Amino acid sequence: MTATREIVTDKRDQFAFHDDIAYLRETKRGLTRATVEEISAVKEEPDWMLQYRLRAYEHFLKRPIPTWTDGLDKIDFDKIVYYRKPSEREEKSWDDVPDQIKATFEKLGIPEAERKFLAGVGAQYDSEVVYHSVKEELGKLGVVFMGTDQALKDYPEIFRKYFGTVVPAEDNKFSALNSAVWSGGSFVYVPKGVEVPLPLQAYFRINGENTGQFERTLIVVDEGAKVHYIEGCTAPIYATESLHVAVVEVVALPGSKVRYTTIQNWSNDVYNLVTKRAHAYENATVEWIDANTGSRKTVKFPAIYLRGEGATADIISVAVAGKGQHQDTGAKAIHLAPNTRSRIVSKSVSKDGGRASYRGHLKVSPGATNVVASVRCDALMLDDISRSDTYPYIDIQEDDTSMTHEATVGKVSAEQVFYLMSRGLTENEATNLIVQGFLEVFTKELPMEYAIEFNRLVKLEMEGSLG
Amino acid sequence: MTVASPRPRPLRRAPTDLPFRFADRGLAQALAAERSEPDWLRAERIAAFEAFERLPIEPNQLYTTYLDLRNAELADARPYVRTASAPNAIASTKLPDGVAGLIELREDGVAGLVLEPAAQAAGVILETFGQAQARDPDGFRAELEGGVGLPADEKLAALARGFWSQGVRLLVPAGLRLERPIVIRWAVGAPDRALIGRTLIRVGDGADVSIIEELVPSGPVPAGSGQSLLAGTLEVTLGREAKLAVASLQELPLTTVALQHRRAVIGEGATLHWALAQLGSRLVRSRVDNHLEGDRSSVEQVEIVFGGEDQLFDLTSYTHHAGRDTTGNLLSKGALLDRARSFMKGMIVIDRSAIGTDSFLGEFGMNLSKATRSVAIPSLEIDQPDCRRAAHSSSVGPIDESQLFYLESRGIPADEARKFIVLGFLEPVVARVPLADARDRLRERLEEKWDAGIGAGADAAA
Numbered sequence: 001m002t003a004t005r006e007i008v009t010d011k012r013d014q015f016a017f018h019d020d021i022a023y024l025r026e027t028k029r030g031l032t033r034a035t036v037e038e039i040s041a042v043k044e045e046p047d048w049m050l051q052y053r054l055r056a057y058e059h060f061l062k063r064p065i066p067t068w069t070d071g072l073d074k075i076d077f078d079k080i081v082y083y084r085k086p087s088e089r090e091e092k093s094w095d096d097v098p099d100q101i102k103a104t105f106e107k108l109g110i111p112e113a114e115r116k117f118l119a120g121v122g123a124q125y126d127s128e129v130v131y132h133s134v135k136e137e138l139g140k141l142g143v144v145f146m147g148t149d150q151a152l153k154d155y156p157e158i159f160r161k162y163f164g165t166v167v168p169a170e171d172n173k174f175s176a177l178n179s180a181v182w183s184g185g186s187f188v189y190v191p192k193g194v195e196v197p198l199p200l201q202a203y204f205r206i207n208g209e210n211t212g213q214f215e216r217t218l219i220v221v222d223e224g225a226k227v228h229y230i231e232g233c234t235a236p237i238y239a240t241e242s243l244h245v246a247v248v249e250v251v252a253l254p255g256s257k258v259r260y261t262t263i264q265n266w267s268n269d270v271y272n273l274v275t276k277r278a279h280a281y282e283n284a285t286v287e288w289i290d291a292n293t294g295s296r297k298t299v300k301f302p303a304i305y306l307r308g309e310g311a312t313a314d315i316i317s318v319a320v321a322g323k324g325q326h327q328d329t330g331a332k333a334i335h336l337a338p339n340t341r342s343r344i345v346s347k348s349v350s351k352d353g354g355r356a357s358y359r360g361h362l363k364v365s366p367g368a369t370n371v372v373a374s375v376r377c378d379a380l381m382l383d384d385i386s387r388s389d390t391y392p393y394i395d396i397q398e399d400d401t402s403m404t405h406e407a408t409v410g411k412v413s414a415e416q417v418f419y420l421m422s423r424g425l426t427e428n429e430a431t432n433l434i435v436q437g438f439l440e441v442f443t444k445e446l447p448m449e450y451a452i453e454f455n456r457l458v459k460l461e462m463e464g465s466l467g
Numbered sequence: 468m469t470v471a472s473p474r475p476r477p478l479r480r481a482p483t484d485l486p487f488r489f490a491d492r493g494l495a496q497a498l499a500a501e502r503s504e505p506d507w508l509r510a511e512r513i514a515a516f517e518a519f520e521r522l523p524i525e526p527n528q529l530y531t532t533y534l535d536l537r538n539a540e541l542a543d544a545r546p547y548v549r550t551a552s553a554p555n556a557i558a559s560t561k562l563p564d565g566v567a568g569l570i571e572l573r574e575d576g577v578a579g580l581v582l583e584p585a586a587q588a589a590g591v592i593l594e595t596f597g598q599a600q601a602r603d604p605d606g607f608r609a610e611l612e613g614g615v616g617l618p619a620d621e622k623l624a625a626l627a628r629g630f631w632s633q634g635v636r637l638l639v640p641a642g643l644r645l646e647r648p649i650v651i652r653w654a655v656g657a658p659d660r661a662l663i664g665r666t667l668i669r670v671g672d673g674a675d676v677s678i679i680e681e682l683v684p685s686g687p688v689p690a691g692s693g694q695s696l697l698a699g700t701l702e703v704t705l706g707r708e709a710k711l712a713v714a715s716l717q718e719l720p721l722t723t724v725a726l727q728h729r730r731a732v733i734g735e736g737a738t739l740h741w742a743l744a745q746l747g748s749r750l751v752r753s754r755v756d757n758h759l760e761g762d763r764s765s766v767e768q769v770e771i772v773f774g775g776e777d778q779l780f781d782l783t784s785y786t787h788h789a790g791r792d793t794t795g796n797l798l799s800k801g802a803l804l805d806r807a808r809s810f811m812k813g814m815i816v817i818d819r820s821a822i823g824t825d826s827f828l829g830e831f832g833m834n835l836s837k838a839t840r841s842v843a844i845p846s847l848e849i850d851q852p853d854c855r856r857a858a859h860s861s862s863v864g865p866i867d868e869s870q871l872f873y874l875e876s877r878g879i880p881a882d883e884a885r886k887f888i889v890l891g892f893l894e895p896v897v898a899r900v901p902l903a904d905a906r907d908r909l910r911e912r913l914e915e916k917w918d919a920g921i922g923a924g925a926d927a928a929a
Contacts, residue, residue, distance in 0.1 A: 068528045366838070381852030384819060390847040391529055396863040397841075399834040405843070405861040411852035 026084040031077055033057060036180050039083045043149055043183075048160065056169035056179030063173035069328045069357075071297055075271055080243050082181040082214065138196065143227075144189040145200055148216050151187030158189060162220050166249035166277050166305075174299075175275045178214050178247040185215035185246070190225040190256075199228040199261075199447060217248040221256040221284075228259040230450065242270045244295075250278035252286050254308060259287040261446065263454055265294035268324060272298040282308030282337075289445050291318040291454060292327050301359060303332035306340035306368075313342035318442040320458060321354030321386070330359035330391075331375075335368040335401075344375045347439055351382035351462075357389040362403065364396045371398065377407040380438050382431070432462045483524050483531075486539035486724070487696065489546050489661060492516055495629050497548050502597065505604070511612055515629030518614070519622055526620035530783065533810045533842050538750035538779050539724040540694050546661040547575040547632045565902055568593050568649040572633050572664060574657055574685055582649075589643050596634025596665070607636070610667050616702030617730055618756050618785075624728040626663065627700045633664035637678070641671030641706065648677040648714075648901050653699065654685035656720045658692035665700045672706035672734075677901040680715040682747070688720045694749065695723045703731035705739060707761065712740040714900040718912055719747035721776060727753040735761030735790070741768040742899035745780055746912055755784040757795065759821075765794035771896040772800070773913055774807030774839075775920040783812040786828070788821035795826040800896070802889050803832065803839035804920035812844045815859065817851050825855040832863035833892055835920075886917050 027035050036057045040050040065072050138145065144155060152159050169179035190196055221227055244266060252258045258278065266272050272295040278286040288302035304313035319327035327350075333342035348356035358377045379388040390407045412434050420430035436443070436455055443451045480486070495516045499509040525534045561581070562569060568582040570593055582593045599607040610616060617624040635651055655662050670676055682697065697719065705711055711731075719725055725748040733739050745751055757766040772780045786795040801809040811830045832841035845859035866888050874884035890913055897913070900906040 379847075379849070381849065384851050384853060386852070388847070388849045388852070390845075390859070392843075392845065392861075393532075394843040394861060394863065395533075395840070396832065396834060396843075397839070399837050399839060400865045401834065401863055402865075403861075403863045405845070405859075407845070407847060407859050409847055409849050409852070409857040410854070 027082050029079060029081055031057075031080070031082055031181065035082055039181055039183065042083070043152075045152065046156070049152065052164065052169065053180050053182075056176045057181075059170050060173060060176035060180055063176060066173065069299055069326075071326065072271070072273075072299075075243060083183055141194050141196070142191040143194060143196055144187065146187055148185040148187045148218060149183065151218070155187070155189065158220065159187070159218070162249070162251050163218055164249075166251060166279050167247050167275050171275060174245045174273045175247050178216060178245050178275070181214045182216035182247065183214055185217040186219075186229070186231075187217070188219040188221075188227065188229060190221045190227045192222040193224045194222075195226040196228070199230045201230045213242075213244045213246070215246050217246070219248075219250045219258065219260070221250075221252050221258050223253045224255040225253075226257040228261065230261045230447070231263075242267075244270050244272045244274070246274045246276075248274065248276040250286060252278060252280045252284035252311075254282040254284060256281075257285045259289065260302075261289040261450070262291060263450065264290075264292045264298065264300075266298075267294060268296050268322075270295045272300065274298075274300040276300060276302040278302075278304045280304055280306050280308065280311035280313060283310040284308060285312040285314070287314040287316075288331070289316050289442065290329070291442055292329050293320040293458065295327075296324060297326045297328065299328045301330045301332050301361070303334065303361075304342065305334045305336060306342065307336050309337045309339050311337060311340045313340070315342075315344045316442050316445060317344070317346045317358075318439055319346075319348040319356050319358075321348070321350040321356040323352035323354060325354045326357070327355070328357045328359060330357075330361075332361040333363070333373060334361070335364045335371045335373065338367070338369040338371075340368060340371055342371075342373045345441055346375075346377040347441060348377075348379045348388060349382065349435055349438065350379070350386035350388050353385045355387040355389070358391065358407075360392040362392070362394045362405070364398050364401045364403070366397045369398055369400055371401045371403070373401065373403045375403075375405040378438070379407075379409040380435065381409065381411050382435075428462065432459055435462060480537055482535040482537055484536065485524065486536050487541035487544050487661065489544060490516070490519060490626055490630055494546065494548070498630060498632060501548050505600070507608055507612060508600075511614075512629045515614060515625050518619075519625035519629055522620065522622035522625060524622050526618075526622070527783075527812075527814075529814075529846060530810075530812050530844065533812070533844065534781070535779060536750065536752070538777065539696075541661065541696050541724060543659050543693055544661040544696050545659060546630060546663060549575060549632075563650070563904075565647055565904065566650050567591075567645050567647040569652065570595075570635055570650070571652040571654065572635065573654040574660065574662060575632065577633075578654070583647075586645060590640040591643065591645070592636070592638040593649065594636050596631070596636060599634070599636045610636075610669070610702075616667060616704070617700060617728060618754065621728060621754060623698065623726045623752065624700065624754075626726070627665055627698050627728060630663045630698075631665045633662065635664070635666045637666070637668045639668075639670045639674045639676045642673045643671070644675040645677070648679050650679045650681060650902075652681040652683060653697065654683050655697040656684040656686065656688055656695050656723050658688060658695060658722065661696035661698070663696075663698045665702065668701065668703045668711070670703075670705050670709040670711050670737075673708045674706070675710040677712040678714070679900070679902055679905050680713060681905070682715070682717040682719050682725065684718070684720045684723075684747075688722050692722055695720070696726070697723060698726040700727070701729040703729070703739070705731065705733045705737040705764075707734045708736040709734065710738045712742070712899075712901055714742040714902075714905065715744065716900070716905060716909055716912075717743075717745050717747055717751065721747065721749050721778065723748045724750045725753070727751070728756075729754070730756040730758070731766070732758045732760055733764040733766060736763045737761060738764070739766045740899065741766070741770070742896050743768070743770040744896055744900075744909055745770070745772045745774075745782070746916060748778065750779050750781070752781045753783070756787065757785065758787045758789065759793035759795060760789050761793075762790040763792050764790055766796070768797045769896045769899055770797075770799045771802075771893045772809050773802050773893060773916055774809060775804040775916060776807065777805070778807045780807075780809040782810065784814070784828075786813075786815045786826060788815070788817045788824045788826060790821065792823035793821060793825075795824075795828075797828045798895070799830045800893060801832045801841060802835060802892060803841060804835050806836075806838040808840040808842075810842045810844075812846075813859070814846045814848065815857065817847075817849045817854060817857060819850040821851050822853045823855060824851065824857060826857050828859040830859070830861040831892075832861075833889065834863060834865060835889065886914070889917060890914065
């Protein structure tokens with residue numbers, strides 16, 4: 001138990017920091033056609049990308065702010081800086097990364113994690129990937145892991161073939177915004193039959209008050225290949241609102257296997273609006289492992305379109321909503337082909353007046369015969385000023401589908417707390433332990449280091465509330 | 468907002484476009500004038516009309532993607548205006564066996580109203596709105612004015628509130644226990660006609676009563692006839708420790724569109740049971756609101772859908788827990804043949820005041836042919852975690868092959884076995900119908916529908 005006590009100490013300060021960086025180039029606040037053109041020009045992009053951005057910008061203007069979830073009308077798009085470049089070029093090795101930025105990453109523990117077992121580091125500082133290293137062996141295997149901007153230059157054919165095919169610019173207002181002003185993010189290509197032996201990791205964070213972060217990630221996994229991608233993030237804490245609007249596209253070609261793990265810990269002033277979607281072809285497996293503890297408001301529903309026969313989807317979604325937070329998260333599985341399977345597990349914890357909402361969509365389209373699907377949502381409420389909602393949509397259009405769904409909402413049982421306290425734990429520790437047990441379905445899917453980090457995050461959250 | 472098209476019959480309608488055009492201020496005024504209604508009631512109709520104009524067709528944004536009114540073709544439908552609730556229009560009817568009271572409303576007339584003498588003596592009142600206005604103007608006004616018995620955010624409830632031409636009111640005095648049920652029968656289905664009616668039920672403290680609501684065809688509908696509309700309400704108030712069981716059998720013609728709003732306010736320690744069977748109509752759009760206001764109040768709702776052809780059942784239920792230690796138990800089951808669709812939407816809301824809630828919502832579908840569609844949206848909104856249970860569960864699947872195998876292994880032919888399994892799936896609701904005759908009739912209807920559906924399926928396959 002001593003170990004537990006040690007971890008429970010508040011280490012928030014370590015994660016909340018802000019360095020004064022001389023920004024080399026940034027756009028004016030607000031979004032106009034000129035801003036979009038400027039971003040594209042700075043990046044020396046081909047004309048098709050500029051046209052794509054402009055088309056997306058026009059669509060962004062046309063789409064209304066969604067009202068099915070509340071609070072998005074509070075975002076002031078004119079106050080956001082849409083592009084900010086912290087360093088002039090992508091760095092190839094750790095030694096070349098500017099000291100000031102390196103110091104930031106040191107606090108996040110990236111080099112340490114890398115030393116131990118992570119294959120590559122794509123670290124995003126503000127709007128540009130500044131540091132990127134791919135282990136030599138990955139290079140030899142033909143695996144591409146680089147900043148998305150760089151990939152547009154280095155791998156134009158494969159980039160253009162898949163970019164925007166999974167999440168079209170017109171998909172929703174925020175995918176349109178991202179498509180117009182995207183910058184940074186990761187590009188991964190795994191060639192046929194290659195199994196990437198270690199997880200690929202990208203750390204990124206927001207820096208700078210009111211800085212928008214619009215990263216774009218594209219992962220293409222060729223036939224029979226296998227990869228695990230991990231993203232995690234922390235951000236400095238600010239009083240005014242920040243905006244994070246990302247798009248993640250995953251293409252899992254026949255027989256491939258992709259796992260995408262996220263630990264989202266934005267500071268509590270960030271609007272985190274993310275469109276994540278994967279296409280799974282014949283016999284491919286896609287797994288979203290998604291945890292949301294930070295941000296003021298997160299709207300994110302990792303989706304898998306099961307397009308090929310025999311494809312499998314597995315989504316684990318975890319949300320912790322504390323004071324002032326609304327985690328509007330969930331999952332979508334769209335069955336478009338026969339003999340496809342999906343499993344969705346959602347766990348949410350709300351406390352101190354926080355609100356956790358699960359929204360899900362399970363759809364079985366005509367022609368998708370012999371589908372097996374399950375959805376399970378559990379919510380834990382730690383006090384009576386918090387709120388929990390569950391909104392699953394289940395739309396079955398085939399007669400031989402087998403679908404089950406269950407949802408429960410409850411509180412930490414007094415008996416459990418009493419039992420643990422009788423074994424010498426404080427009430428705080430007992431509650432921590434129960435919450436961790438509740439979330440274990442998620443943590444057990446994480447690499448060990450991440451599991452520890454995630455448990456620590458949960459404890460920080462609990463400490464904030466119960467201490 | 469879309470403006471009504473000037474063309475008489477637009478070729479393509481959006482799923483959310485209103486299928487009828489009769490609801491305007493003039494009709495509200497004509498209805499009030501026809502029955503010489505008092506000023507407050509005229510104002511009430513106009514207020515309802517204005518709410519109808521103002522409100523969106525679907526109040527809940529969660530459900531806007533699953534709204535489809537295109538099955539309804541009511542552009543030519545004309546509502547009944549002429550007065551029918553006048554007491555002198557009521558014919559006397561013989562009371563069927565096993566029934567304490569009966570009111571039958573037939574298109575624009577009251578076909579019968581009879582209440583057993585014992586119930587009359589005990590103070591039960593079963594009357595039309597016309598009679599209520601004449602006998603008890605103040606009480607009637609209190610129950611009607613402001614649409615207090617209807618969901619305020621619902622456009623189609625505002626339709627009933629503003630444009631009703633028929634009304635039934637049932638009052639059960641405190642402490643009275645009625646052994647036998649009261650039957651409220653609506654006979655509907657004349658082509659190109661719209662019948663809009665309301666039912667008010669008030670059950671006094673400690674009273675115990677059961678009601679059978681029958682929605683039946685008014686006569687044979689010739690092939691190729693225009694559609695008919697039934698828009699109806701059931702506005703229920705339960706006093707302390709009161710008990711009410713409502714069984715509703717909807718077996719309207721497949722040319723009818725049914726819009727139903729049922730809302731119950733359940734008092735302290737009171738219990739409400741709903742058993743709702745949906746078989747007929749081309750389009751059903753139904754909403755049930757259960758308000759568990761009193762401490763220890765409870766509601767149990769079982770609903771079955773048995774659909775075929777291109778029927779669409781669009782069913783929403785709201786269970787609102789406000790009192791302490793309240794219980795909600797809702798179960799919806801749908802079996803679909805042919806191209807039938809069901810949208811089952813259920814919402815459990817637990818207020819901060821609702822400590823000790825036990826609430827369950829189950830939505831289960833059986834898709835029996837390839838072109839069916841089952842949508843289940845069971846939602847929870849919870850502000851108070853101190854609950855005994857807050858859960859929902861749903862499943863959609865085909866007939867369980869192992870059950871089929873078992874029955875076949877006992878020598879039952881495959882077709883029979885399928886029928887048994889499907890009817891068994893729906894039986895929990897059938898068993899809850901309080902009157903043996905009605906129960907048997909429901910079983911017969913289900914069986915007929917199964918046989919017809921399978922026959923149609925075989926034809927299509929041949």
